[in-house]
Amino acid sequence: MNVPQHIAIILDGNGRWAKSKGMPRNYGHAQGSKNVERICEEAWRMGIKYLTVYAFSTENWNRPQSEVNALMTLLRNYMKTCLKTAEKNDMKIRVIGDLTPLDEDIKSRIHELVESSKNNNGLNFTIALNYGSRDEIVRAAKRMASDCANGRLDAAGIDEKTFSAYLDTCELPDPELLIRTSGEQRLSNYLLWQLAYSEFYFTDVLWPDFTKEELVRAIEQYNSRDRRYGGVGEESEDV
Numbered sequence: 001m002n003v004p005q006h007i008a009i010i011l012d013g014n015g016r017w018a019k020s021k022g023m024p025r026n027y028g029h030a031q032g033s034k035n036v037e038r039i040c041e042e043a044w045r046m047g048i049k050y051l052t053v054y055a056f057s058t059e060n061w062n063r064p065q066s067e068v069n070a071l072m073t074l075l076r077n078y079m080k081t082c083l084k085t086a087e088k089n090d091m092k093i094r095v096i097g098d099l100t101p102l103d104e105d106i107k108s109r110i111h112e113l114v115e116s117s118k119n120n121n122g123l124n125f126t127i128a129l130n131y132g133s134r135d136e137i138v139r140a141a142k143r144m145a146s147d148c149a150n151g152r153l154d155a156a157g158i159d160e161k162t163f164s165a166y167l168d169t170c171e172l173p174d175p176e177l178l179i180r181t182s183g184e185q186r187l188s189n190y191l192l193w194q195l196a197y198s199e200f201y202f203t204d205v206l207w208p209d210f211t212k213e214e215l216v217r218a219i220e221q222y223n224s225r226d227r228r229y230g231g232v233g234e235e236s237e238d239v
Helices: 014-020 025-046 058-062 065-089 104-117 133-149 160-164 212-223
Strands: 006-010 050-057 092-096 124-131 177-180 199-202
Touching: 014 025, 025 050, 025 065, 025 212, 050 058, 050 065, 058 065, 058 124, 065 092, 065 104, 092 104, 124 133, 133 160, 177 212, 199 212
Parallel strands: 006 050, 006 177, 050 124, 092 124, 177 199
Antiparallel strands: none
């Protein structure tokens, strides 16, 4: 198969998975985080170089406070686990999003994780945390405006490449494939700029049940697509 260089995933369905088993939503989130580790390993074995997952959105703060608190506790624990996993599997970790509202201990653990793995040569694993694409674009626009006002940037020379350099994902190639689990078919404010020419794959499988075999199915579907980037495809003369 032609394996995508970069896959982005919206990890959806943890709560519904837990409910189907008569368990609290937080149990689903915990199992979902364990599945992230498994899929990271499988992705690297398959030749995928970049994997970016949507862990917590800017809108997730609107969930019940008890669930938000549980997610923050899970995040603290996951940072410890991820530190060990990154060392074991030689993963390079990045975290994108606005980290400002997070507690200081979480920000400290994120910094430790990113710094300790920055020279690793395995899977480039990016965690979107307190991330919203509109928020990312606004933050990028503000930094560009500031640089223009201070003479560090010429507004007349701004193009797509310039703008991309101000985004959280400036070190990453755009994803070729987006996967969303649990049957929902929307982007939910995720990587709006970066997914401009990505292929989308939606599956009814809930995230904790998403396996290597499901990942293979998504890549097989990706291989069946005719990626034209606005041009004319091999089997069609339509523009």
